[in-house]
Amino acid sequence: MKISILAAPLGLTLLFSSACSLIAPYDRAAYEHATNAKVDTLALMSKATGSYDEHEKEVEALVRQLDKAYEYDRGRQLNKITSAQWNILRDPNRDLVGGFLKMWKAKGTLSPTFIAEKKKQIGDAFDQIIQLESEKLK
């Protein structure tokens, strides 16, 4: 009889813990993708006082790296919020990484003051993805 009494709460626990999550658990690979992408993005941005054409290959590599990080997160269950954050960050028609790279291409070079300010802003944007990932349940 004790077994059947115990089985009810245990069964409930298993059922609810698997069915009731609202958000994906922490993923170390996703965290590393975001932190690596932040470092590489800020490093490339520092070069935007120089000609875009000279750095086009590096820009393409960075865009690919960001696309991979996005696709990884997009493929995770219950991870729509993080995917939406990546979309804002990468969108060339907005004003974070995608917009910065688009502007660099259009203008050829960018001013050192703007680059310094934009690096702080984009660093803060990456931190929103990184902080959310690190707070997910482990």
Next chain:
Amino acid sequence: MANIDVGSILKLVENQSKALAEKLFKQYTHQAVSDVRDFLQKSTLNLKRWVEELARGEMDKDEFESLVKGQADVAEMRALKQAGLAAVQIDTFTNGVLDIIVSAAFAAIP
């Protein structure tokens, strides 16, 4: 058959769940409010500095505009993070309540 006092189990679960909710959500609310306040303060200081840099000719109008619009994008990403953190708190609460139910049920078995 074991004599289980279901009423006392439910009361225990209710009290402990209430305490857990108060602790978790109070903590979350405090962090969220503090995060928004910091962001607004930083944004105000940033805007003042960008206007001065634009006036000194250290950046052009397009660059200034990109910074202002970019700040709105960061605000959106920050709001998404807060929504995600709220979901994490709810998951933590759900798991906590399940632990409370199991502990209370085991404790009630003679």
